[in-house]
Amino acid sequence: EAGVAQSPRYKIIEKRQSVAFWCNPISGHATLYWYQQILGQGPKLLIQFQNNGVVDDSQLPKDRFSAERLKGVDSTLKIQPAKLEDSAVYLCASSNSYNSPLHFGNGTRLTVT
């Protein structure tokens, strides 16, 4: 089966600019996650979707981050405006049910200068 697809692979922006990341989960996977992985650390959950509804966004900095999953398939994560500390790899993951292991994409490496 095809894996989780993410784009772009790399993005370099200046602080205060905006950026968007796209994720296409594994076909049929109802649950989608966005994780932030800062260099040297493990992934940290930003937001979890079940179909097109948000299950958990408690760690999403909502003043600058937003995410949507229209039609319960693809998802986009946006940062506006970006800060230097947002430099990280943004990983998308999906699972076929709420208690199944996650399958990760290769991530988008964001550098904010």
Added chain:
Amino acid sequence: GQQLNQSPQSMFIQEGEDVSMNCTSSSIFNTWLWYKQDPGEGPVLLIALYKAGELTSNGRLTAQFGITRKDSFLNISASIPSDVGIYFCAGHSGGSNYKLTFGKGTLLTVNP
């Protein structure tokens, strides 16, 4: 929030050696997972553990879910150069959402 302490932070070993790494938690988990991450890629699931005391193998990898449900370990036997990478433990404490808490990872380097 929940925290996972993963150790060691890094390991430098010779090809053929066995490796052991572990994770401890301040709270109980219902599921323990072990992932491996290669440079420029996302984490890949190695082993999933669902029951206290469970011992599961995947090739040269063996992982155990601690009896107290607050710890887990991963062993790699007869290491090879392609074992190089970062190994993460992750735990799930239950509930209607599958919120994983990740450790900070163990960087494994294998000398050929």
